Amino acid sequence: MQYYNQNTKIFLNGEFVHANSAGIDLFGQSLHYGYGAFEGLRAYSTHNGTRIFKAEAHFDRLRKSCESIGLPYKWDNRTLIEKCYELLEINNLRAAYIRPLVFSGSNMHLTSSEDANLMLAAWEWGPYLGQHLLRVNISSYERPNPKSFHIDAKISGQYINSILASTDAIRKGFDEALLLDQDGYVAQASSENLFIEKDYKIYTSPLDNIFPGITRQTVIGICKELGFDIIEKKLTIQDVYTADSAFLSGTAAEIIGIKQVDHIIYKEEWEHSIGATIQRKYKNLVLEQENYEVII
Numbered sequence: 001m002q003y004y005n006q007n008t009k010i011f012l013n014g015e016f017v018h019a020n021s022a023g024i025d026l027f028g029q030s031l032h033y034g035y036g037a038f039e040g041l042r043a044y045s046t047h048n049g050t051r052i053f054k055a056e057a058h059f060d061r062l063r064k065s066c067e068s069i070g071l072p073y074k075w076d077n078r079t080l081i082e083k084c085y086e087l088l089e090i091n092n093l094r095a096a097y098i099r100p101l102v103f104s105g106s107n108m109h110l111t112s113s114e115d116a117n118l119m120l121a122a123w124e125w126g127p128y129l130g131q132h133l134l135r136v137n138i139s140s141y142e143r144p145n146p147k148s149f150h151i152d153a154k155i156s157g158q159y160i161n162s163i164l165a166s167t168d169a170i171r172k173g174f175d176e177a178l179l180l181d182q183d184g185y186v187a188q189a190s191s192e193n194l195f196i197e198k199d200y201k202i203y204t205s206p207l208d209n210i211f212p213g214i215t216r217q218t219v220i221g222i223c224k225e226l227g228f229d230i231i232e233k234k235l236t237i238q239d240v241y242t243a244d245s246a247f248l249s250g251t252a253a254e255i256i257g258i259k260q261v262d263h264i265i266y267k268e269e270w271e272h273s274i275g276a277t278i279q280r281k282y283k284n285l286v287l288e289q290e291n292y293e294v295i296i
């Protein structure tokens with residue numbers, strides 16, 4: 001996949017520059033140690049024009065991520081959101097994935113950086129895991145331990161864990177991996193949150209050992225709005241195996257159904273699941289078609 005061409009511009013430290021001429025310092029902690037923070041937002045082409053979904057929440061989280069690792073953060077949400085819209089316009093993008101990245105300056109020490117750079121880039125990207133129902137496995141890789149990492153922050157180095165788990169899943173013929181937490185509960189997927197449906201109720205892991213997905217929060221809101229029971233509880237492997245259906249949520253993947261976990265194939269047709277209704281409602285929400293009827 002090509003993320004940029006010779007015309008692509010990115011926003012880097014206050015100005016728009018060509019992506020292929022933006023230099024990077026090879027002596028920075030972000031490259032060597034994964035000491036950086038990032039976000040992933042989506043812009044949708046709606047009947048109100050191009051609209052970035054929940055931009056404030058994403059930039060709030062970026063600030064918190066940086067603060068959690070002591071990476072200086074000197075930008076405000078309003079400016080960054082304005083720059084995102086400008087970035088889309090400059091690159092002729094109406095619907096796109098937007099990637100903000102905060103990375104350190106020159107420093108090889110294992111102590112917090114005193115300066116930081118900010119980049120915004122955007123590219124066209126379909127749903128990250130495609131549109132087909134997923135086959136997932138329970139990974140042998142666990143999620144990082146909350147006592148050794150700020151797991152509620154989107155820190156670059158942490159994603160090695162995601163790369164290991166999803167690469168291993170794909171090598172074994174699956175599409176994505178579910179990871180256990182340090183207590184053996186099913187926490188989430190490598191870069192999405194997990195929901196299961198059982199007896200017309202929706203369950204998802206509580207926040208303690210998972211990444212606090214903005215889409216997860218949106219799904220919880222949708223459930224409440226549509227009158228579905230939504231319960232936050234620790235999920236055992238057995239809970240996941242014996243569910244009626246399940247789905248993943250994330251900005252990049254959006255809402256995507258799961259048809260199989262390890263050797264277990266869910267019996268309920270995805271189209272008849274609560275997840276499918278939530279998926280339709282989510283689509284309407286991001287496209288600002290809020291007055292459209294959702295068929296339950």
Ligand code: PMP
Pocket residue numbers: 040154162188189190191192193211212213214215216249250251252
């Ligand atoms: N878990 C992890 C580890 C993530 O990186 C992400 C974001 N890609 C998610 C869950 C989903 O978060 P959000 O809904 O905010 O995109």
